[in-house]
Amino acid sequence: MRKIGVLTSGGDSPGMNAAIRAVVRKAIYHDFEVFGVYGGYAGLITGNIKQLELGSVGDIIHRGGTVLYSARSNEFKTEEGQQKAIEQLKRLNIEGLVVIGGDGSYRGAKALTDKGYRCICVPGTIDNDISGTEFTIGFDTALNTVIDAVDKIRDTATSHERTFIIEVMGRDAGDIALWSGLAGGAETILIPEEDYDINDIVARLHKGQERGKKHSIIIVAEGVCSGVDLARKLKEATNLDxxxxxxxxxxxxxSPTAFDRVLASRFGARAVELLLEGKGGRAVGIKENLLVDYDLSKAFEKDVTYDLSLIKLSKELSI
Known part of the structure; x- marks a missing residue:
């Protein structure tokens, strides 16, 4: 193997550029030629592929987003689209592909793997919802962005003696809400993995008011309900504005945090090493601060679990 490709797909996440940089420079260090696929799987189908040099990834480690861009592709979900993508890779003699992204990106790589094409997946999603790894690229940065906003909103909540509802991302996974809620001192955290009772929220608000508390922060993941809907339900239950x-x-x-830059660099370099070892159909991850790799099919088993102790701790500390 002398030529490899790298692409980013799905929603962007801070740290993707650091991963791209690591793939390119690690590969060139080992005398590979590296090609960047622009626009995700859509760009792969159309052949929007360019060779990358050391300077191509200079001064990008600190930048958010992805310099390779990202796009959705319904065509790639078809057999015909996947075959077009493979033909583009073969045209340039690209023998292996590093795919950086989330669940949808992994499924695309699995489709190529099933057709005999060598792919290695790197987890890049702010939702932190990829099986087989404790952390994904972008989660830490997104978490710190939310915490910064919560801190600012709390200042206003305190000044005006109000209850604020903050809606964060997390359609199917509640890690952003869970971690930011605990770190930001939220009184209530609602996540998709756990049912909620509006009466419990009301009781907690009343308990706080009884001891003289004049403001509260409620963090809700978008997968639970919208912040507007929750505000309406609270209004109906308590007449609370x-x-x-x-x-x-x-x-x-x-800009990605130091944690995400280091994580992305480790992931990207390891992905190249796996290709060097002749492996494909693998995903990289981290567990107990050690890099791991595992069969790509295991990424779809949905063994991601949230830490119940964080919910319990948050409730204990926000009385």
């Missing part, structure tokens, strides 16, 4: 902040895509952007 709340304010809602939806953080939205601000959570995806920004």
């Amino acid at each position: 709340t304010r809602v902040s939806v953080l939205g895509h601000i959570q995806r952007g920004g």
Whole structure:
């Protein structure tokens, strides 16, 4: 193997550029030629592929987003689209591909793997919801972005003696809400993995008011319900006037934290090493601060679990 490709797909996450940089420079260090696929699987189908040099990835380690861009591709979900992608790779004699992204990106790589093409996946998603790894690229940065916003909103909540509802990302996974809620001192945290009772929220608010508490922060993951819907339910239950902040895509952007830069660098380099070893159909991850790799199919087993102790601790500390 002398030529490899790298692409980013799905939602962008801070640290993707650090991973791209690691793939390119690690590969060139081992005398590989490296090709960047622009625009994810859509770019792979159309052949939007360019050779990358050492300077191609200079001064990108600190930048959010992805210099290779990202796009959705319904065509790639078809047999015909996948075959077109493989033909583009063969045209340039690219023998292995590093795919950086989340669940959808992994499924695309699995499709190529099933057709005999060598792929290694790197977990890049702010949701931290990839099986087989404790952390994904971008989660730590998104978490710190949310915490910064929570701290600022709390200042206003205190000044105006109000209850604020902060809606964060997390359609199927609640790690952003869970970790930011604990770190930001939220009184209530709602995550998709756990049912909630509006009466419990009301009781906690009343308990706080009884001891003289004049403001509260509620963090809700978007997969539970919208912040606006939760505010309406609280209004109906308590006549409490709340304010809602939806953080939205601000959570995806920004310069990656040192943790995400280091994690991405380790992941990207390890992905190249696996290709050097002649392996494919693997995913890289981290457990107990040690790099691991595992069969790509295991990434779809959904063994991601949230830490119940964090919910318990948050409730104990926010009385």
